[in-house]
Amino acid sequence: MKTKNVLIAILALPVMIAIFLVAGSRKIMAAATPANGQPSAAASTVKIDNFSFGPQTVTVPVGATVTWMNRDDIPHTAVSTDGVFKSKVMDTDEKFSYTFTKAGTYAYYCTIHPKMTGQVVVQ
Amino acid sequence: MPDKNDFIDQKLQDLNNDGVDRRGFLKCMAWAGTGLVWTMSGGIPMSQAFAKSADRHGGKRGDFSFVQISDSHIGFNKPANPDVTATLQTAIDKINAMPHKPDFIIHTGDLSQLSKPSEFDTLDQVLKGAPAKQIFFVPGEHDMLTDNGAEYLQRYGKGTKGTGWSSFDHKGVHFVGLVNVANLKAGGMGSLGHEQLEWLEDDLKGRSASTPIVLFAHIPLWTIYPDWGWGTDDSEQALSYVKRFGSVTVLNGHIHQIMQKVEGKVSFHTAMSTAFPQPAPGTAPSAGPMKVPAEQLQQVLGITDVNYVVSGRSLAVVDSPLAASAS
Numbered sequence: 001m002k003t004k005n006v007l008i009a010i011l012a013l014p015v016m017i018a019i020f021l022v023a024g025s026r027k028i029m030a031a032a033t034p035a036n037g038q039p040s041a042a043a044s045t046v047k048i049d050n051f052s053f054g055p056q057t058v059t060v061p062v063g064a065t066v067t068w069m070n071r072d073d074i075p076h077t078a079v080s081t082d083g084v085f086k087s088k089v090m091d092t093d094e095k096f097s098y099t100f101t102k103a104g105t106y107a108y109y110c111t112i113h114p115k116m117t118g119q120v121v122v123q
Numbered sequence: 124m125p126d127k128n129d130f131i132d133q134k135l136q137d138l139n140n141d142g143v144d145r146r147g148f149l150k151c152m153a154w155a156g157t158g159l160v161w162t163m164s165g166g167i168p169m170s171q172a173f174a175k176s177a178d179r180h181g182g183k184r185g186d187f188s189f190v191q192i193s194d195s196h197i198g199f200n201k202p203a204n205p206d207v208t209a210t211l212q213t214a215i216d217k218i219n220a221m222p223h224k225p226d227f228i229i230h231t232g233d234l235s236q237l238s239k240p241s242e243f244d245t246l247d248q249v250l251k252g253a254p255a256k257q258i259f260f261v262p263g264e265h266d267m268l269t270d271n272g273a274e275y276l277q278r279y280g281k282g283t284k285g286t287g288w289s290s291f292d293h294k295g296v297h298f299v300g301l302v303n304v305a306n307l308k309a310g311g312m313g314s315l316g317h318e319q320l321e322w323l324e325d326d327l328k329g330r331s332a333s334t335p336i337v338l339f340a341h342i343p344l345w346t347i348y349p350d351w352g353w354g355t356d357d358s359e360q361a362l363s364y365v366k367r368f369g370s371v372t373v374l375n376g377h378i379h380q381i382m383q384k385v386e387g388k389v390s391f392h393t394a395m396s397t398a399f400p401q402p403a404p405g406t407a408p409s410a411g412p413m414k415v416p417a418e419q420l421q422q423v424l425g426i427t428d429v430n431y432v433v434s435g436r437s438l439a440v441v442d443s444p445l446a447a448s449a450s
Binding site: 050051052072074089091092107109111114115117 | 309352
């Protein structure tokens with residue numbers, strides 16, 4: 001647990017520094033500072049290529065929106081194994097977005113090709 | 124009379140001798156467009172070339188043939204085949220040109236690309252030109268993309284149970300259509316599910332062991348390549364129910380290429396697609412549609428003719444590429 005916290009701090013540090021730099025020099029994008037004041041990457045993209053989710057694990061802050069984009073010639077879905085989110089069928093170049101409002105680890109898979117699995121870690 | 128070169132693959136299985144004739148096996152690798160003709164003989168499936176099967180067995184009483192088509196993916200329009208309706212039409216033309224008329228046709232799934240009503244409409248339109256009045260379907264995963272397959276079941280699932288499974292008898296052969304594309308679990312492959320397995324056990328119970336059995340389903344009922352999900356997690360359970368039968372033929376689609384295996388009394392066969400080829404297991408980063416030069420496409424698509432011959436004690440499965448009819 002302790003190791004994990006240290007890790008999070010290390011991961012978060014560059015983000016915080018970047019935000020300070022941006023804030024200090026020019027206007028801040030509204031999306032970069034959610035209402036709760038936590039620093040946020042705001043958005044993250046998972047690309048579907050060659051029947052796999054990339055990256056397979058994506059880590060985002062609470063409040064972030066993850067967008068899946070299908071770049072295969074075959075339709076795919078991204079569906080949470082716990083039923084938290086469920087994309088429509090994404091044909092080639094179609095997208096699906098979901099905003100994560102609670103911390104946790106969300107495992108998901110493609111219901112058409114269940115060998116395709118991934119997870120979203122919300123911190 | 125078509126030349127023997129018209130038939131890219133010819134496979135004869137004589138289960139009495141446990142011998143497999145793989146004449147033309149290499150040619151088979153060049154097929155584009157699939158049809159498999161299964162001839163049943165004495166309860167044992169045997170595959171052979173379209174014209175030959177008719178010459179040899181066509182007139183015998185009780186003999187019959189049926190055609191398997193698969194993976195028509197109506198609605199697909201990517202570079203691997205921008206006109207899948209045309210290649211399905213070619214497959215139907217090929218069936219019409221066969222010297223013997225099949226008693227019926229089996230479609231082993233992925234009728235459509237996206238389960239759209241318009242895609243099913245187009246499919247129906249093309250299939251109207253088929254010589255056989257009766258067509259039996261099992262769904263592929265592409266046919267159940269929306270509403271848990273409601274659109275598919277409404278159109279093609281009449282008289283079926285659950286997510287579309289059913290069985291029927293034809294001239295002494297018992298056919299079972301299974302569904303292994305519904306309610307798939309994360310990380311898994313194809314799945315039949317407890318309810319369907321129970322139904323299957325019950326369906327086969329009390330049948331004579333000499334009854335020839337034909338099982339057909341979309342995803343292979345044998346494990347071909349787990350990394351790509353080319354198998355069915357609970358297929359062993361299903362196969363345990365058919366072990367006591369003297370002749371079992373398993374027909375699948377999904378992998379868009381011919382693969383065959385004989386294990387004891389059970390003979391497995393996968394059909395080509397009528398839409399686009401897929402790579403051999405592990406030869407590409409993924410199982411996605413494989414683009415081949417346009418002039419080669421019809422060599423890797425095809426149909427499957429299956430002949431049943433009462434006297435010969437063997438069932439013939441003949442895969443033919445679409446190219447054979449086009450050349």
